Amino acid sequence: MATTAAEDEQAGNRGEVRRPALSPSRASDFKQCPLLYRFRAVDRLPEVPTKAQLRGTLVHSVLERLFALPGPERLPARARELLAPAWSQLSDQRPEWAELFAGEGEEQVRSWLSSAEKLLDSYFALEDPRRLEPEACELHVEIELGSGVLLRGYVDRLDVAPTGEIRVVDYKTGAAPREIGEAKAMFQMKFYAVVLWRLRGIVPRQLKLMYLTDGQSLAYTPDEPELRRFERTLEAIWEAILRAGRTGDFRPNPGRLCDWCAHQARCPSFGGTPPPYPGWPEPDAGDETPLDRAD
Numbered sequence: 001m002a003t004t005a006a007e008d009e010q011a012g013n014r015g016e017v018r019r020p021a022l023s024p025s026r027a028s029d030f031k032q033c034p035l036l037y038r039f040r041a042v043d044r045l046p047e048v049p050t051k052a053q054l055r056g057t058l059v060h061s062v063l064e065r066l067f068a069l070p071g072p073e074r075l076p077a078r079a080r081e082l083l084a085p086a087w088s089q090l091s092d093q094r095p096e097w098a099e100l101f102a103g104e105g106e107e108q109v110r111s112w113l114s115s116a117e118k119l120l121d122s123y124f125a126l127e128d129p130r131r132l133e134p135e136a137c138e139l140h141v142e143i144e145l146g147s148g149v150l151l152r153g154y155v156d157r158l159d160v161a162p163t164g165e166i167r168v169v170d171y172k173t174g175a176a177p178r179e180i181g182e183a184k185a186m187f188q189m190k191f192y193a194v195v196l197w198r199l200r201g202i203v204p205r206q207l208k209l210m211y212l213t214d215g216q217s218l219a220y221t222p223d224e225p226e227l228r229r230f231e232r233t234l235e236a237i238w239e240a241i242l243r244a245g246r247t248g249d250f251r252p253n254p255g256r257l258c259d260w261c262a263h264q265a266r267c268p269s270f271g272g273t274p275p276p277y278p279g280w281p282e283p284d285a286g287d288e289t290p291l292d293r294a295d
């Protein structure tokens with residue numbers, strides 16, 4: 001099944017219940033640190049986004065809007081013009097995000113918006129969007145594997161060539177150094193490759209990561225045996241999550257990424273105490289958020 005992020009949000013607003021599924025962000029959380037997965041997916045503890053995360057969300061939204069324009073209009077100046085209306089819409093939808101700028105003057109907001117302009121400039125240095133006609137942006141994809149494991153996620157952009165070859169594109173706008181996030185990003189891309197392969201019966205020709213913070217891109221070509229193996233890895237992760245979910249045994253696994261964890265104060269590795277285990281959530285466990293989609 002494939003829908004856009006907007007259609008998905010409408011379904012959520014209508015209160016439609018969805019089956020528990022594995023998303024790339026939550027799978028990656030569990031791999032990194034089971035306790036982080038628990039805090040995010042089971043306790044669902046709120047996390048205040050950083051301005052860098054919000055900027056990433058904003059840039060993703062602008063790039064989506066850019067591709068909705070006719071090809072010849074997809075120019076850097078037009079993209080910059082889209083920043084203010086995109087931020088206005090995002091902050092209307094999530095007033096708590098605008099709170100991050102409470103007490104700051106217009107000058108600070110302008111300077112934050114201009115840091116987003118730099119990411120957009122970096123994007124235009126990597127490719128010319130006038131020459132592309134993506135099949136979809138912010139595409140919600142979902143597939144049930146033969147084992148019954150449900151995979152769900154959002155693809156930043158899907159390019160399909162006239163020959164039918166598929167390219168999965170992901171924009172990276174995060175503040176963490178590229179080498180730290182690279183394995184995580186590749187995990188996410190292989191996740192999407194498995195979903196698209198199972199949905200369409202075609203192994204994507206290319207997985208492309210575009211790092212807008214440092215203006216570099218990384219392309220990778222998966223093959224079917226590799227995706228088969230990766231599918232088994234995802235099934236094993238889901239099994240491990242269900243096992244931990246039954247017992248509440250989500251252990252901390254401290255590492256370099258703890259520097260970016262919002263839950264150190266509750267983490268035993270940092271002298272904290274987690275809240276009592278609330279039990280395995282029904283019916284949904286650990287969906288992606290708009291902030292995840294803009295990491």
Ligand code: SF4
Pocket residue numbers: 033035036252253254255257258261262263264267268269270
């Ligand atoms: S601080 Fe580190 S070990 Fe603790 S929950 Fe966060 S990621 Fe896990």
